[in-house]
Amino acid sequence: MFKMKKIVLFFFLFLVFQQQVLCQYSKGKFYIEANYNYVNNGKMVDNEGTKEITSTFSSNAGYFVLTNLVLGIGLNYHYWFNSQTDLGMTGSLNGVYFSKVYITNSDMIKGYSPSVFVKYIYPVTHRLGVSIMAKSFVGKLTELAYESDKDVIQDISHNYFAWSSAGNYKGLAFSPEIRYLIKEQVGLQLNFNGLNVVSMSMPANVSTNYTSMYQNSFLSPTETNKTTAINFAPKYWNLGIFLLL
Numbered sequence: 001m002f003k004m005k006k007i008v009l010f011f012f013l014f015l016v017f018q019q020q021v022l023c024q025y026s027k028g029k030f031y032i033e034a035n036y037n038y039v040n041n042g043k044m045v046d047n048e049g050t051k052e053i054t055s056t057f058s059s060n061a062g063y064f065v066l067t068n069l070v071l072g073i074g075l076n077y078h079y080w081f082n083s084q085t086d087l088g089m090t091g092s093l094n095g096v097y098f099s100k101v102y103i104t105n106s107d108m109i110k111g112y113s114p115s116v117f118v119k120y121i122y123p124v125t126h127r128l129g130v131s132i133m134a135k136s137f138v139g140k141l142t143e144l145a146y147e148s149d150k151d152v153i154q155d156i157s158h159n160y161f162a163w164s165s166a167g168n169y170k171g172l173a174f175s176p177e178i179r180y181l182i183k184e185q186v187g188l189q190l191n192f193n194g195l196n197v198v199s200m201s202m203p204a205n206v207s208t209n210y211t212s213m214y215q216n217s218f219l220s221p222t223e224t225n226k227t228t229a230i231n232f233a234p235k236y237w238n239l240g241i242f243l244l245l
Helices: 002-024 212-218
Strands: 030-040 043-045 048-066 069-093 096-123 128-151 156-181 186-191 194-203 222-231 238-244
Touching: 030 186, 048 096, 069 128, 096 156, 128 194
Parallel strands: none
Antiparallel strands: 030 048, 030 238, 043 048, 048 069, 069 096, 096 128, 128 156, 156 186, 156 194, 186 238, 194 222
């Protein structure tokens, strides 16, 4: 009889716990989140080398159409930057440098894209949960390329605008996540990146500040680049915060 009472009590507590967990992500609630990532892959040694920076920020708002299932919309910002710096020319007299010029070629791309997403959340405990998100986005890109030089001895630098262009990009993303409620309506989450399929369409070098004779040599047809990648490297994870309303 005592054993039966323990079984009944355990079953009752399990049902209460399960009901509390389901209420957190129940149908009819609103969901808001923001995520951020920053990666620096560059390496500079004695003023020479590369800089490779990527940064992403996304904000999403959705509605629980079913318990544990969210549909929503979002806005994404993407930033890519890379540069290559090499020693261009030097000047010396009696073995002493009076000029040492480093030349840097840089390329910067910024993108803004609205998106739609669907997310399924599985609560493991009252506070801990896992989720999977699928997102589709379409947006606009702007690209700026330029060259600069700096004389590190005389501390003189110049910037030379090369060209700029505008294009489009679109993609799909499938990302697993882990989440933890720090309060009843506020939590932290870690997005593990996962599968990304991205297509960029960028007319190369559509405008420059060079003379028309040189400008014509930069023009080219629209270039489209499509990439598919599965990446779970920790440096590409996105840290986020979410609200349940």
